[in-house]
Amino acid sequence: MGREFVDLFDRWADNYDDTVSGVEEEYQAVFHKYDQILKEVADRATGHVLEFGVGTGNLSAQLLSKTDQYIGIEPSEKMREVAEKKLGVPIYDGDFIAFPEPKTKVDSIVSSYAFHHLTYTEKNQAVxxxxxxxxxxxxxxxxxTVFLNETAKNDMINAAKGKQYYNLAEDLETEYYPTIAELTEIFENNNFRISFEKLNDFVWLFEAIK
Ligand SMILES: C[S@@+](CC[C@H](N)C(=O)[O-])C[C@H]1O[C@@H](n2cnc3c(N)ncnc32)[C@H](O)[C@@H]1O
Incomplete structure (x- = not known):
């Protein structure tokens, strides 16, 4: 579920790694310190790891260098092809909510640059x-990408339009980027303890403990 953006990722798969390396000016701030951001996630993961929204497998590569107890889930067929070629392990068809479930408990559920594809209700279902x-x-x-509050989000959209970054502005307006308060509510309602750390102008790391 929450697969409404998958066609876009099928089309983006072949040049996604160029975008994250910063060649597109519009998205430079979003992907600023991309490798370091993925490392921050990978460093915190322990034990049996489940990853959602694998994309081209960049976070997965860091995870697989530290564990072989790894399951990757990705809804875009083209992204799965790129990731499997890069990683040499199978990546399973699925999304944040509907996916082949592991037979045993997992210790870490990880993801980068993907949870915003779910609506508030879908995020809650997933958690x-x-x-x-x-x-x-x-x-x-x-x-x-997470925003401090709605004002901060609107400021970012207006700033993007001011710089004529119309694709970025459209993404921010049409995808389901949450605020800190929304994520806190979702995780706390499901009895997690959540904490946040800002990693660049857009991206926050959030860690929720059961
Ligand atoms: C911006 S890319 C991020 C890829 C990778 N995690 C990274 O950090 O570079 C977003 C990924 O989320 C995937 N995606 C889109 N909707 C999803 C959903 N409902 N569940 C899981 N993944 C989804 C896309 O196909 C895409 O591969």
Missing amino acids: EKYRQLLSKGGKVIFAD
Whole structure:
């Protein structure tokens, strides 16, 4: 579920790694310190790891260098092809809510630059499910664009338009980028303890402990 943006990623798969390396001016600030952001997520992951929205497999590569207890889930067929070629492991068709479920509990559920594809209700459904899947003390560790509040979000949209970054402005207006308060509510309602760390002008790392 929450697969409404998957066609876009099928089309983006072949040059996604160029975008994250900063060749597109419009998205430079979003992907500023991209490798370091992925490392922050990978460093916090322990034990049996489940990743959502694998994309071209950049976070996965860091995870696989530290564990072989890894399951990757990605809804875009083209992204899966790129990632499998890069990683040499299977990546499974699925999304944040509907996916082949691991047979045993997992210790870390991770994702980068992807959770905003879910609406508020879908995010809540996903987090409810993760509580069942995680071992005691297990963690959700996500890095994604998050806003301090609605004013901060509107300021970013206006700033993007002011710089004629119309694609970025449209993304911010049409995808489901949450505020800190929304994420806090979703995770706390599902009995997680959540904390946030800002990693660039757009991206925050949020870690929620069961
Ligand atoms: C911006 S890319 C991020 C890829 C990678 N995680 C990274 O950090 O570079 C977003 C990824 O989320 C995937 N995606 C889109 N909707 C999704 C959903 N509902 N569930 C899981 N992944 C989704 C896309 O296909 C795409 O591969």
